[in-house]
Amino acid sequence: MKIYLDNGATTKVDDEVVKAVTKYFTAEYGNSSSIHQVGRAAKEALENSREIIAKSLNAEPEEIIFTSGGTESNNLAIKGIAFANKEKGNHIIITKVEHDCVLNACRWLETQGFKITYLDVDKEGFIDLEQLKSSINNKTILVSVIHGNNEIGTINDLEAIGKICKENKVLFHTDACQSFTKTEIDVKKQNLDLATINAHKIHGPKGVGALYIKKYTKIIPLFHGGGQEFNKRSGTVNVSGIVGFAKAVELANKADIEKMEKLRDKLINQVLKEISHTMLNGPRKKRLCNNVDISFEFIEGESLLMRLDDQGIEVSTGSACSSKSLEPSHVLLAIGLKHETAHGTLRMTLSKYTTEKEIDKTIKVLKEEVAALRVMSPLVKD
Ligand SMILES: Cc1ncc(COP(=O)(O)O)c(C=O)c1O
Structure with missing residues (x-):
């Protein structure tokens, strides 16, 4: 899938x-x-x-x-x-x-x-x-x-x-x-x-x-x-x-917006609850109905992106801009994130075609891949 x-x-x-x-x-x-x-x-x-x-x-x-x-x-x-x-x-x-x-x-x-x-x-x-x-x-x-x-x-x-x-x-x-x-x-x-x-x-x-x-x-x-x-x-x-x-x-219609909001909130809530050392960027309210942007401490967003891609899940990082610069995103720096945290950020953006099954699978894979990367991470302190 x-x-x-x-x-x-x-x-x-x-x-x-x-x-x-x-x-x-x-x-x-x-x-x-x-x-x-x-x-x-x-x-x-x-x-x-x-x-x-x-x-x-x-x-x-x-x-x-x-x-x-x-x-x-x-x-x-x-x-x-x-x-x-x-x-x-x-x-x-x-x-x-x-x-x-x-x-x-x-x-x-x-x-x-x-x-x-x-x-x-x-x-x-x-x-x-x-x-x-x-x-x-x-x-x-x-x-x-x-x-x-x-x-x-x-x-x-x-x-x-x-x-x-x-x-x-x-x-x-x-x-x-x-x-x-x-x-x-x-x-x-x-x-x-x-x-x-x-x-x-x-x-x-x-x-x-x-x-x-x-x-x-x-x-x-x-x-x-x-x-x-x-x-x-x-x-x-x-x-x-x-x-x-x-x-x-x-x-475009209201029902699609409401569906996206529901799935967005499920993805945010589950990730924050089930994966430690995570943080939502941007507000809870007054937030685009399809936007989830989360920082995962101790790991590289790019590595997580590639691992998700291997499993058929396509997301983007908040850390590398479209010009493929290695500089962290100017937006994440402007909201006060440290460089390391900005580099460990993923943006997941939904559409009217996104299903609950896809969100469930994404949460499961994220948990596994974040855990696997943290085992290898030199940034994790015992
Ligand atoms: C907020 C915002 N402004 C402008 C653009 C540029 O739009 P376009 O890709 O149609 O040139 C984008 C798309 O990447 C965007 O997200």
């Missing part, structure tokens, strides 16, 4: 999504900018998808710009707002636990004369609202805070952050790639000016995402070309991918 517990990295594409996408590869393959029938059919599918996605965020269709995914949307949001507002100010506030695409976009902006504040987080991964307030100055143009953390599952309070941004007249962006369809995003209630979402975390295709940009928000595009997507993202539109994205949004 193969058990896939790396849904934070990506998800299996839903069969319904495959069906929806296929139609726009084979029968309705037109360019949505073409005027003839097959072009008009593509345009209709595009606008229908835009409506579905806008509705899921409580936004207007013309506020949704389709992109190639979360990385592009985050880059467009941050660089696009920075350059559109450089007369007004050059200061941006983010957190120390953002995804690399936000962090690295901001590090690059520093080379272009922008000033970035990297907010601390507490041991559960939440920002301090007072620190946010006191970091805003008259040059601040944008605050960007991740919604659901991709490593430790912390869900930040967008409404409270949005209120502070509104009171201080600064734009507010969130990276909602992990939280989209898993917890509420309401751009009006949360006072969002920009929000990043993508399809492949929700059983949609890879290489498609969207950026919500509030009406009348000035933004400089990353790409210049034919003026597609309201002049904000040129390039032939990925109609099939977008149709698949909208189908994935339509398929």
Whole structure:
């Protein structure tokens, strides 16, 4: 039995999504900018998808710009707002636990004369609202805070952050790639000016995402070309991918979330109870419904990952980032973990396809493999 517990990295594409996408590869393959029938059919599918996605965020269709995914949307949001507002100010506030695409976009902006504040987080991964307030100055143009953390599952309070941004007249962006369809995003209630979402975390295709940009928000595009997507993202539109994205949004439902929460809690509780010297990273409440992130003292997360993989259980470590660096994860360090503890961390992320039997098997194998590694570990003291 193969058990896939790396849904934070990506998800299996839903069969319904495959069906929806296929139609726009084979029968309705037109360019949505073409005027003839097959072009008009593509345009209709595009606008229908835009409506579905806008509705899921409580936004207007013309506020949704389709992109190639979360990385592009985050880059467009941050660089696009920075350059559109450089007369007004050059200061941006983010957190120390953002995804690399936000962090690295901001590090690059520093080379272009922008000033970035990297907010601390507490041991559960939440920002301090007072620190946010006191970091805003008259040059601040944008605050960007991740919604659901991709490593430790912390869900930040967008409404409270949005209120502070509104009171201080600064734009507010969130990276909602992990939280989209898993917890509420309401751009009006949360006072969002920009929000990043993508399809492949929700059983949609890879290489498609969207950026919500509030009406009348000035933004400089990353790409210049034919003026597609309201002049904000040129390039032939990925109609099939977008149709698949909208189908994935339509398929998301509360029952699946509740099922994931139940299995998540079972996995957390059993591991913490049955394996000594373990610690949950991230909060118990206000946590992504599919995220389990646990540190196992005295062992290497990579070794545990490989042993689980040998048994058909696919997870990820919290210690090595996607660039295969040996540095511990910046998120785990930001919540105060020691390097050794960060290196002994596993992230297990569930999906609507995860079953109780798979969770039971994972707990059993984890117990055996952690015990086997600890017997060999020079870090275990007698
Ligand atoms: C929080 C977060 N932001 C951004 C991204 C990047 O999204 P994409 O893979 O669509 O470029 C990811 C996915 O790894 C993510 O988890």
